[in-house]
Amino acid sequence: MFAYWTSGIFVLIVGALMVCPLGHCGISALDRAGLEFAHGLRTPVLDSAMHAITWAGSLWLLLPLTALAGLHLAARGTPRAGLFLLGSLLGASALSHLVKLILARPRPDLFPSGLPLPLDWSYPSAHTMQAFAIATAIVLLARRPHSALVAILLGGASVVSVSRIYLQVHYPSDVIAGMLAAIFWVAGLHHWMFRRQAHPSA
Numbered sequence: 001m002f003a004y005w006t007s008g009i010f011v012l013i014v015g016a017l018m019v020c021p022l023g024h025c026g027i028s029a030l031d032r033a034g035l036e037f038a039h040g041l042r043t044p045v046l047d048s049a050m051h052a053i054t055w056a057g058s059l060w061l062l063l064p065l066t067a068l069a070g071l072h073l074a075a076r077g078t079p080r081a082g083l084f085l086l087g088s089l090l091g092a093s094a095l096s097h098l099v100k101l102i103l104a105r106p107r108p109d110l111f112p113s114g115l116p117l118p119l120d121w122s123y124p125s126a127h128t129m130q131a132f133a134i135a136t137a138i139v140l141l142a143r144r145p146h147s148a149l150v151a152i153l154l155g156g157a158s159v160v161s162v163s164r165i166y167l168q169v170h171y172p173s174d175v176i177a178g179m180l181a182a183i184f185w186v187a188g189l190h191h192w193m194f195r196r197q198a199h200p201s202a
Helices: 002-019 029-040 044-057 059-075 079-103 126-141 147-166 172-198
Strands: none
Touching: 002 079, 002 172, 029 147, 029 172, 044 059, 044 126, 044 147, 059 079, 059 126, 079 126, 079 172, 126 147, 126 172, 147 172
16 A cells, blocks of 8 residues: 555656756656647647547546446445545545645646646646546456456546647646556555455454
8 A cells, every 4th residue: 555655656756856856847858849749730620629538637527427426336335436436536636736736837838738728737737647546446446357448448548648738738747747646546545445454464
């Protein structure tokens, strides 16, 4: 449990030190190349598609859907699974916004953004963390997750993450750090809520 959570914090700290060394945030070669590549792909059709896709990582959408899923699981006699889903989402969201406040990395401004820039800070990507938290949680709840389910869920979360770069509201480093941190957070929560209780003496 603590190994997972420590790994997630380590990822966020190392990423923060890389993008904002000594508290001075800059643009790495990776971030610049990623944003330039995304800008070169811009078309009206892709803009419309990415506008729709990016909402799949929004807390405004994920929170009510997750709450409904949690209530459904509770009604089926598995309330812990419902709490796990909700905890995965809310924990990832809270962690992302806490790190944003601490680091205060400005949003990208190399190219015009595809939507109004959010008012909060850039690192890490909350949409990415939220999308990957839910996708990872569902995979872990599945008793025998089929490879197709894993590919669909994690692939969908990846597309949401790419939309944040495409729309020029996040750097690639924001997305990479958010993805890894979310996976570690959810894996640790799953271990604490399920595996540790199954083996209390461990």
